[in-house]
Amino acid sequence: MRQWLVGVVGLYPRTIRELYGEETSDLLVNSPTPVRDLADVAWCALRDRISQQTEPMTMLRARAGALTLAKLLLIPLGFAITLVALTPVLGPMQFTLEGLGISLGQPESPGYGILGVLPVGLLAWWLGRRLGQAGTIAAGWALVPAALALSMIAMAGVPGPGMILGETGSSSMLATLCWGVGLAALGLLVRNLMHRNRVAAGWTAGIGGGLLVLTLSTATYVFSGGAISLALPPDFSAVPVVSREHAPYWYLGLISGIYPDDAGVSGDFIMLSDAVKALPAVHTLCTIFTLALIAAATGSICRTPRESH
Amino acid sequence: MSGLSDLGRFSQSAMLILISLAAGPKHGYAMQNDIAELTGERPGPGTLYGAIRRLEEHGYIEALPERDRRKPYRLTDAGRAALTLELQRMRSLARTGLRRLAVA
Secondary structure (H helix, E strand, O other): OOHHHHHHHHHOOHHHHHHHHHHHHHHHHOOOOHHHHHHHHHHHHHHHHHHHHHOOOOHHHHHHHHHHHHHHHHHHHHHHHHHHHHHHHHHHHHHHHHHOOOOOOOOOOHHHOHHHHHHHHHHHHHHHHHHHHHOOOOOHHHHHHHHHHHHHHHHHOOOOHHHHHOOOHHHHHHHHHHHHHHHHHHHHHHHHHHHOOOHHHHHHHHHHHHHHHHHHHHHHHHHHHHOHHHHOOHHHOOOOOOOHHHHHHHHHHHHHOOOOOOOOOOOHHHHHHHHHOOHHHHHHHHHHHHHHHHHHHHHHHHHHHHHHO | OOOHHHHHHHHHHHHHHHHHHHOOOEOHHHHHHHHHHHHOOOOOHHHHHHHHHHHHHOOOEEEOOOEOOEOOEEEOHHHHHHHHHHHHHHHHHHHHHHHHHHHO
16 A cells, blocks of 8 residues: 555665665555655665765776766767867758758758757767766766756856857856756656656657757747847837747757748748857757666666566 | 774664664564664664664674565674674763763
8 A cells, every 4th residue: 555655765776775675665664654754765765876976986986987077078068069060061961952942941050950960969869878878877867967057057158169059158058057957857757767667658758858848948048138139029129029929939940940930931030040059959969968878877777687687 | 993983874873773683683673663662763764774784884783584574683793892882982971971960
């Protein structure tokens, strides 16, 4: 009857769970004070999860941890540089596609749209899986979005080159913060679903939730003043604005180049693209990277006990 | 021997577990009940097994083969020595404190 309480034992690191999970579950199920004991187990499990990483900290381990963190911090920069570097290649490709009647809009740079995101997204996926399978990152659902967001916030704060993540640094930072928080919550959900072998639900939540987080972060950029003439009411500025009712399409429109009919390509989305630059593309790539890492890490954890039998 | 203070925030629970096991091997549930009788407060499963894990790592207690799907633990010689040392330290501290109170 109280079996649902046992789920909290899953918060423990695997090694501790394997040693004491059954006994802890037994006490929890038979507890006269289940709510208090549930809180006690959750608190101790989270502390063990953190302390297990710090207690046996040797120089070698510290160096490996620092190297992993450095890799994570460099990843957004690597994605941004790759997108920019692809532009000379993608420009003619976009021109050719438009010649064939396939319009992909006119983003600031073709690399920031779907033409750039697709190939670099495959690279992001591969990198995420590789790092996840290595199993070197504890609590990846929290640590990875935090490290990537920190890196992007630092990038956005650099005068000049930082504008690749949007014309208005403060809005880029706020949008990235929103992205980081949203992705951490999504990562936890995906990890928990995959832990319970609900792989299809995990992927559905990952894709749907990923799109939602990216839509919200793009809207946060605009509404926080990143594209001031777009965010203000129409009668406030003489500059054409993107209607707020199109906010759910801002992200998808920027990445795909396919805009709602009434928004058109006549100016609104082009202005938005000019203001937001590579931010949605880099957020997209970091989302792909994070979800691939979490899925691979969860897969390797779930496989290990079965393989050991 | 470094003593129970090495167990950090678990040192209090660890001492209570060692006192509980001083009377003979017990499984987690029996330890919980015994400690509740001793102190009037039942330790939570997370706190209890957090302390058990650290005591095992230090070699102060060891697990015995499972009985009725429950794993009993017993005190080792190192655990007995650590507990004795800790109780003697507490007795000395208590004696000093009481003497000073009497003087005051």
